[in-house]
Amino acid sequence: MKTTPLLLAFLLFAGCSKEGDNCSQYGWVNIVGAKYMGKSTSDARGQNGAFYDVSCTFPNSCYxxxxxxxMRDKDTVLLKAEYIYNTCTVCTQAFTTQTKTYSFIPADNGTYYLKxxxxxxxxxxxxIP
Known part of the structure; x- marks a missing residue:
């Protein structure tokens, strides 16, 4: 009889989980386009910056x-795109191109080379003046 409340508590907590805990997978995807959008005169930290719309192509809508x-090496910056893939939803099975705005705001003034x-x-x- 004492095991019944314990068993019920175990079953209750075993059925609980945070939604999305196991739904997201991450990886790298090639960048297919980078459109220069311009420079700002300042941002919240007082530095100049350059802005790009970065595009990637995915095989379905779950990406x-x-x-x-x-990835910085002195004045050269290699830019990579990380994707997120939702495994817990129904996806449209068509190639999609998505765009995200990237802000390049270095800590110091100078000339930088973005790859x-x-x-x-x-x-x-x-x-960056």
Whole structure:
């Protein structure tokens, strides 16, 4: 008789889980386009910045661009796109192109060279005064 409340409590908590815990998968996707949108004169930190609309193509609607990741080596910045894939939803089975705005705001003024993972031989030169 004492095991019944314990068993009920176990079953109650075993059935509880945070929604989305097992629904998201992450990985890398090639960037297929990067459209320069311009520079700002300042941002919240007081630095100049350059802005791009970054595009990636996916095989279905369950994918999305999660974030653009910077890998810096002095004045050269390699940009990669991380995707998020939702495994817990029904997807439209058609190729989709998604765009996310990327803000390049370096800590110091200078000339920077942006390279895009998936766009061979493209290097954007950004001068931050």
């Amino acid at each position: 999305a661009i999660n974030k653009i990741v910077e 895009w993972e998936g766009i061979p031989n493209r290097v954007d030169t950004v001068k």
